[in-house]
Amino acid sequence: MTLSPAARLALALAAGLLAVGLAVAASCALGAQPISLGAALAGAEPDASILLGLRLPRAVLAALVGCALAAAGTALQALLRNPLAEPFVLGVSGGAALGGSIVLVAAAGLARVAGSAGEALGTAPPVALGAVAGAIAATLLVFGLGRVAGRLVPEAALLVGIVFNAFVAGVITLMKMLVPPEQANRLLYWLLGAVGYESPGTIAVGAALVLGSVAVLVLLSARLNLLTLGDEEAATLGLDVRRVRALVFFAASAATGAAVALAGMVGFVGLIVPHLVRRVVGPDHRLLVPASALFGAAFLVLADAGARLAFLPLGTEPPVGAVTAFLGGPFFLWLLRRSARPEEGTA
Amino acid sequence: MTAAAAGPPWPDPLVDVAGVSFTYGDRPALEDVSFAARAGEFVGLLGPNGAGKSTLVRLVAGLAAPASGTVRLTGLDPHAAPRRAVARVCAFVPQEPRLAWPFTVRETVMMGRAPHQGLLALPTRFDRGAVDGALEACDLVHLAGRRLDALSGGERRRVFFARALAQEPRVLLLDEPTAFLDLAHQVAVMHMARVAARGGLSVVAVLHDLNLAAAACDRLVVLSGGRVVAEGAPAAVLTAERVAAVWGVPVWRGEDGTSGAPVVHPVMDRR
Numbered sequence: 346m347t348l349s350p351a352a353r354l355a356l357a358l359a360a361g362l363l364a365v366g367l368a369v370a371a372s373c374a375l376g377a378q379p380i381s382l383g384a385a386l387a388g389a390e391p392d393a394s395i396l397l398g399l400r401l402p403r404a405v406l407a408a409l410v411g412c413a414l415a416a417a418g419t420a421l422q423a424l425l426r427n428p429l430a431e432p433f434v435l436g437v438s439g440g441a442a443l444g445g446s447i448v449l450v451a452a453a454g455l456a457r458v459a460g461s462a463g464e465a466l467g468t469a470p471p472v473a474l475g476a477v478a479g480a481i482a483a484t485l486l487v488f489g490l491g492r493v494a495g496r497l498v499p500e501a502a503l504l505v506g507i508v509f510n511a512f513v514a515g516v517i518t519l520m521k522m523l524v525p526p527e528q529a530n531r532l533l534y535w536l537l538g539a540v541g542y543e544s545p546g547t548i549a550v551g552a553a554l555v556l557g558s559v560a561v562l563v564l565l566s567a568r569l570n571l572l573t574l575g576d577e578e579a580a581t582l583g584l585d586v587r588r589v590r591a592l593v594f595f596a597a598s599a600a601t602g603a604a605v606a607l608a609g610m611v612g613f614v615g616l617i618v619p620h621l622v623r624r625v626v627g628p629d630h631r632l633l634v635p636a637s638a639l640f641g642a643a644f645l646v647l648a649d650a651g652a653r654l655a656f657l658p659l660g661t662e663p664p665v666g667a668v669t670a671f672l673g674g675p676f677f678l679w680l681l682r683r684s685a686r687p688e689e690g691t692a
Numbered sequence: 693m694t695a696a697a698a699g700p701p702w703p704d705p706l707v708d709v710a711g712v713s714f715t716y717g718d719r720p721a722l723e724d725v726s727f728a729a730r731a732g733e734f735v736g737l738l739g740p741n742g743a744g745k746s747t748l749v750r751l752v753a754g755l756a757a758p759a760s761g762t763v764r765l766t767g768l769d770p771h772a773a774p775r776r777a778v779a780r781v782c783a784f785v786p787q788e789p790r791l792a793w794p795f796t797v798r799e800t801v802m803m804g805r806a807p808h809q810g811l812l813a814l815p816t817r818f819d820r821g822a823v824d825g826a827l828e829a830c831d832l833v834h835l836a837g838r839r840l841d842a843l844s845g846g847e848r849r850r851v852f853f854a855r856a857l858a859q860e861p862r863v864l865l866l867d868e869p870t871a872f873l874d875l876a877h878q879v880a881v882m883h884m885a886r887v888a889a890r891g892g893l894s895v896v897a898v899l900h901d902l903n904l905a906a907a908a909c910d911r912l913v914v915l916s917g918g919r920v921v922a923e924g925a926p927a928a929v930l931t932a933e934r935v936a937a938v939w940g941v942p943v944w945r946g947e948d949g950t951s952g953a954p955v956v957h958p959v960m961d962r963r
Binding site for chain 1: 753754755774775776778779780782783786789790793794795796799803804806809811812813815859861961
């Protein structure tokens, strides 16, 4: 039953890719309008337009968001040395939503005076950039204020994140008053976290950001193992702690910023997925980061499809952020109780 | 006397601390401290709480920089040199190593190879050999697949010692390696440190148990109030007068009949 590390990695990646493939296929096949995947791929209408124009882009979007959030959660847990860390709980998603909102509101204002320049500012790349900048600022804030006498205290950082999220929700609600209704909807979407239908251009920008930052986290995964030992131990094992931590900060923030730009504040994916994956593959980040990224993608595709299908009879669909919060809230509390036990502690 | 330039592969002494001072805020922790440790030598750092022993070891490991004076570790300035270069020549076993994630014994010991490995830390034949050797030296082969949180305190201490050996350093720094261990594990850890020194390493350990230090170390350095107050062979350093003066406790001093190592025992007022 003991496999070599390389065999375990291959097995984890194969299982993860299979899960993503099955989740995307299921999400594409199921919906209000019954379609045949075979017919759609053969070009029959309207099946082909529904598959390629609506369901597949939406499944890809959900996969990108889930991948980014799960990988960022894994990295933040290593940085904070605490299994409760997660982009949403730590306020990183909140910072991204605020950054994106500021760009969007500025674009709406600019559009009033300068027309096309404002519209250009309201497109995907500048909004994504604002979200990434907001995520980085929030990460620095939370990890900075989470220090007591120069030492990072995980509980303090988590509290700062939770308070920051409440602050962000308030600010975005206020900003909603300043913009025309269609932009106000977009801001609301950020607070709730919903996977929708985005243009291929937006998906491409998001995909580049997500895949790039997740690739950086995968490359740093061996260093993440050392970071979990604490700064000084990691340093005596040859790690340039400051440099590596800064890189992980930026990559995790960029992934989160991209995810928020694409789908708003979808919470707890980065908490649930890495925890479950860790139970199966163990704590080695060289397995954990790529496996979490893949299973995070599969998880959010299924959660989004589930949200779409469950409310079909009512003719409505809840934002996927509501589903993940419904699952993640109790999960967080369960983990909190567990980690409060002395022998399971992080000290 | 830094012999970093040309000649033999390793400078002698491997650890060379000269005229070092250090302060925490405005509280002086070390004042004009000098000491050296050579290859093959097991040096014990003794002194009452707050004497500056752990601070001195941290300076040697490069975790802090002295306010004045110089620290040389195999000729390197351990605070200024790249961490990776320092980690290749010096392993540090902290007092209370962290256990954030439940890695296995083998995974933990393999982390000692980090300074010799590339970006993804893929283990080579040499890495596996070093880990196997360290597991064997610390009597951990039968526990290699166990998770750290399933081990006793003594077993865990051996794991961190093994990780340091797997690092294949020239200098091994131990901060209170025997704290919280039962007698058998204390002796086991001191024996492993002696074996490491016999193998050519320079071993420097912060110790609280004077008798264990006297029995196991080649040389003792006594710190008090941030200064070196005595240094030399255990029998010469641990006199009843000096122990009473430094630790403020009257002691009875005798000798181990077989090894000749000094033995000190506090004289208690039993009223």
